[in-house]
Amino acid sequence: MAAKRYTSMAYASADEMTFGVSKYPVKAGLDLEIGAGYTIPEINYAPRPEAGSSKEKLVKEYERITTDIMSRMVQVGFPAVILETEHVQQMSNNPSWGAEVAHAQKTIMEEFHDEYGIKCALRHTIGDIRENRDFLQLRGDKYSVFLEAFEECAKAGADLLSVESMGGKEVFDYAVLRNDIAGMLYAIGCLGSIDMELIWSDISAIAKKTGTVSAGDTDCAQANTAMFIGGGLLDKNLAHTLAILARAISAPRSLVAYECGAVGPGKDCGYENVIVKAITGMPMTQEGKTSTCAHSDVMGNLIMQCCDCWSNESVEYHGEFGGTTVQCWSESLAYDCALMNTALETKNDKVLRDLLMLSDRYRDPQAYVLAYDNAYRVGQAIVKDGDNIYLRAKNAAVECCNIVEEGAAGKLDLSRFEAKALADAKASLEALPDDMDKFMDDCLTKYKSEVKVFLPENYGF
C-alpha cells in the first residue's frame, strides 16, 4: 500500500496526552485492549547464551520464561500483561523456529487466560536479518525469509508484529561517529523512511491476512545507538545534543510504519514514540527506569509520561534472589502500571504525568526535548511538511535545536561542549538545501564514495 502521510496532529494540544489513553485503542490477543484507559506491563527477555544451540533448547527456554512471567502476574494479582519476544537470529533465519516458540508461548498464555482470566497478548519482534556478512541486503534474497518469519509467527500465535529495522544504519554508523548531522538526516530521515515504507506495507498486509496486529517499529538501530554512545553525563563519546537530534529525526522515520498500516502499540525502545503518539494518536510502549537491566538512560521517569504499555527493554533469563529475572522485572513493571492505573481511576493522571515528566525534564537535553509539551512541538514541525520525508526530518531537527536553545536560556544547563555541538549542528542544518532531490543527489554521491558498505540498490536507487 502507498503510505498515507500525516499532515496534522491527532491531539489538539499536548496537554490532552497522558498515559494509558490513546485516541485509537488496539484490541489484541486474549481480551486485551491497549491504550483504552489503563496501562499494561510489557515484559521482554533474552534467553541464556547457551539456549540458542538447538531449537529444542530454545523452545524449552521460552516455555520456562513464559510460565514464570504468567505465574508471577497471577501470584501478585495483576490483571493484564504483554510478553515481547525479540527474536534471536536463529528464530528469524529459520521461521519454523520462531513459529514453534510463538506456539509454545501462546499455548501457555491461553492456559493462564482460561484458568484465571488474565488478559494478555504476545508480541514477536522479528530480527532484521536482511544482511550478509559484508553488506545490508535489504531487498535481496533474505527479504522473503524475513517476511516468512512474520507470517509463520503470526499464524503460530503471535498477536503483535514488530521489528527494529535497519534501513540507513550503514550510513548512520559512519555519520554519527563524525558529528555529521547531514549524514544522520540522510540515513535516518531519508534512507530509513524509504526502507520503512517497503517493509511496513508488507508487514501490515501479513497482519491483515493473519488477523494479527501490525504494531510498529523503533529506530533502535540508529537513534538508540546515538543514545547509547552518548551514554551518561560524564561519558565523552557523543554530545547529548547530537543524540537528541538523532532522536528527533527518528520520529518521522518511525512514523512511516503507521502511515503504512501499523496501528500500535509502538515498540518499547522507541524513545521517539511520544512524538509519534502525538501525531498518530496510537498507543505506544515505552521503557525507562525499568530498563536499567538492559541499559542506562537519562529520562527514566519522564519517558513514562504518555506510555500505554510499560517495558523493561530486555533482561537475560537467569535466577535472582526474588525469583527469575523475568519474574522480578515483570513484577516491577506491573507495580508501576498499577500506580498509573490508580492515577487514571482517581483522575490524578495528569498530576502523575507531570511529576514523572518534571523529575527528569532538566536532567539532559534528551529528556527536555522528549518532555511531552516539547515532543508535541517536534510533531507539529514534522506534519507541517508531512508529505516530504526529507523536509519533515529536517524540520524535526531544526525544531529540536530551537527547543534546546530555548531550554538553555532557562533552566536547562548545557555544557559548553554540548552548546557548541548544538550550534555546529544548527549551522549545518541551515546550510542544507530545501530541495529534496538536490539533497538526495548530493548525499548519494558523498556517501557512495565515503562509506564502503553503502549499497544504493538497497533503497531502490
Added chain:
Amino acid sequence: MLDFTEASLKKVLTRYNVALEKAMTPEEAAEEIYPKDELIYPIAKAIFEGEEDDVIEGLQAAIDAGKDPIALIDDALMVGMGVVTRLYDEGIIFLPNVMMSADAMLEGIEFCKENSETAPVTKGTVVCHVAEGDVHDIGKNIVTALLRANGYNVVDLGRDVPVDEVLKAVAENNPIMVTGTALMTTTMYAFKEVNDKLLEKGYKIPFACGGGAVNQDFVSQFALGVYGEEAADAPKIADAIIAGTTDVATLRDKFHKH
C-alpha cells in the same frame, strides 16, 4: 504545567558534566601540547582538526624539506594523534573528534607509504572481530579506530566472523591480542569457542571482549578472556601487553572494574 524554581531543581538533579567542565577549550588545550617544530606543528594540528587535505599538505612540505616519509609517521602523525588521544583520555574532546583525526592519520600514513620504499614498524598487531552470528559492528569499528590511532596494526576481520577464521588470522599474523565484540547474549557464546580453540592450538594470547550484552562475569568464565567495558580500554590493554603484562590474571586485575 508544574515546574521547578531554580532552588528546588538543585535538590532533584545535578548535571555534573556542566558543573565539572574544564575551563580550557579543546583548541587551547591542544595548542599547549603540539610539537613546536615548524614542519611538524602543522601536521599535528591538521590531525587534531581532522583535516585530511591539510595533513597531506603538511607531509608534502616536510618531505620537500628533507624529512624521511616513514619517519614522519612516528615523528608527526603519531605525535598529532597522541595529542588527540591524550585529550580524549583527559575528557577534553569527544569520540567523533578522535574518529575524524584517525581518518586523517590513516590517509597520512598511506601517503607516507606511497612516498617511501620501506615499510613502517607498528607497535604490534591486533586481530579484531565481531562474534559469529552478530552483525552489530559499530563497537568493533570504534575499537579498530582507537587501536590504529594508538599505533597498532589492526587485522579487521569484520562482523559475523566464523570461529575458524579468527584462528586462521591468529596463525597468520602473530597478534599480541585478539578482540571480540558482540551485542547479543546468544552470539557472545561464540567467544567461548574462540577461547577454547585458541587454547587447543596453543595460543595463550589475551582475548579482550566487550559490547552490548557482554559482561565481566561472562568473559571471566574463559581462560583467555579480559573484559573491556569501554572501547577505549582496547588500546590500553594492548599497551599493557607490549609493556610486558601478558598474563591474563594480571590484565584482569588491572582492567576489570567490577
